[in-house]
Amino acid sequence: MSTPAPAPEQPAPRKGWFLDISPLRESPAYARFWTSGVAGGIGTQLTAVAIGIHVYALSGSTIAVALVGGFALLPMIVMGVLGGTIVDAFDRRKVLIVASSISFVAPVGIAALAWFDVEQLWPYYVFTTLSSxxxxxVGAARFAIHPRLVERRLLPAVAAWSGLSAGLQVAVGPALAGVLVGTVGFAWTYTIDIGLFLIGFWGIVSLPPIRPEGSSRVGLTSLLEGIRFLRGAQNLRVAIALQIAAFAFGRSYAILPAVGALVVGGGAPTVGILAAAGAVGVILSGVLSGPFGRVRRHGRAIALATGANAIAVSAFGVLLLIFTATPRELDATTPELGVLLSLAGVIVVAGAADSIAGIFRTTMMQSATPDAVRGRLQGLFTLVLTAGPRVGDVFAGVLAAVVALWFPSLVGGLLIGAVALVLYRLRPGFRLYDAKEPVP
Structure with a gap:
């Protein structure tokens, strides 16, 4: 059954410190969907980091690495706008099957380029743009599906499981990329992504039909309805704006290859460790998410977590400034352990803070949004989730190349904190948002 009937009474929030396993236990379809999504996401993250290392090895330029995401921005904006109307108009399972089938061209194409030792950058940009x-x-459909697989009372736990999934993906994927690139090379690394993609596809095919509850069509009228809803949803707009700020000013992935080469040493494995460090924080926050189900002021929680993320991002920039100002001899094969641990430590804190904000943000969006427009809202938000990091990569890569390696993180953290403070003070409805009476 794709749309469970709501419980007549809402049980008391579950007590305890650890992640609530009720969604997996009560919904086998969600359990399969979640498990396969982790596998497919690990493959996506594996290739994303391997591409960055590969492009940097071919070009020696952080700007070239930033363009891996930069070229995808405009197509992603178009798809993000149209994708939500598609999700609301058709069976969401069928949408995922068709979209994933098209997306499968990307990992196959990237692997072929590597096996044939193609050194031109533009083919890699083409396939990564298609994937993004x-x-x-795909992202819009996946998140819009979650509330149809579980009861509303489980949405906070589902949001925590989504955060844990994201953490596992960006922890295992980048770390695996660093190990595989350094041992078996780029071609085998990309080929492994193909196998992981197929596991993710299995979870989609095994879903029950998830037909739209309302009558919606793909087109401008449907899109305008979604925009009108978001225009009147002040709390959701603030939550999304804070996520945009965190992505646009807090990303460091584009500069990590340069950090590994110029600050830490150790080659590709160092880049993989740094890229995965944020996911360690995400995983820890997900595993210890038990108390989050008892928090009612979600707006306040999002703002506090965003502020903590801002402090950690700026701390990363300060550490880079200190380490780059200190003359040292780097080993291309062995990292400086103290430098690596300190940089990874602040990334762990940033990842945990961003994950906590994301758990409350996702719960707010899924509980306060009617199912009839959930796909369109998720399409716009998925645009933020996918395009936002690319904007952040461009911000970090360009500023690092033009000013200094430490500059984008230090300034970015200050900008995140300023945005969070201003929005929190100007929007009292967001400050007072009560999860017991969700208002978009």
Missing amino acids: TIGSL
Whole structure:
């Protein structure tokens, strides 16, 4: 059954410190969907980091690495806008099957380029742009499906499981990329992504039909309805704006290859460790998410977590400034352990803070949004999730190349904190948002 009937009474929030396993136990379809999504997401993250290392090895330029995401921005904007109307108009399972089938071209194409030792950058940009563009539609459908697989009382736990899934993906994927690139090379690394993609596809095919509850059509009228809803949803707009700020000013992935080469040493494995460090924080926050179900002031929780993320991002920039100002001899094969641990430590804190904000943000969006427009809202938000990091990569990569390696993180953290403070003070409805009476 794709749309469970709501419980007549809402049980008391579950007590305890650890992640609530009720969604997996009560919904086998959600359990399969979640498990396969982790596998597919690990493959996506594996290739994303491997591409960055590969492009940097071919070009020696952080700007070239930033363009891996930069070229995808416009197509992702178009798909993010249209994707939500598609999700609301058709069976969401069928949308995922078709979109994933198209997206499968990307990992196969990237692997072929590596096996044939193609050194031109533009083919890699083409396939990563295809993957990112279709990924906007896939992401919109996946998140809109979650409330149809579980009861509303389980949405906070589902949000925590989604955060844990994201953490596992960005922890295992980048770390695996660093190990595989350094041992078996780029071609085998990309080929492994193909196998992981197929596991993710299995979870989609095994879903029950998830037909739209309302009558919606793909087109401008449907899109305008979604925009009108978001225009009147002040709390959701603030939550999304804080996520945009965190992505646009707090990303460091584009500069990590340079950090590994110029600050830490150790080659590709160092880049993989740094890229995965944020996911360690995400995983820890997800595993210890038990108390989050008892928090009612979600707006306040999002603002506090965003502020903590801002402090950690700026701390990363300060550490880079200190380490780059200190003359040292780096080893291309062995990292400086103290430098690596300190940089990874602040990334762990940033990842945990961003994950906590994301758990409350996702719960707010899924509980306060009617199912009839959930796909369109998720399409716009998935645009933020997919395009936002690319904007952040461009911000970090360009500023690092033009000013200094430490500059984008230090300034970015200050900008995140300023945005969070201003919005929190100007929007009293967001400050007072009560999860017991969700108002979009």
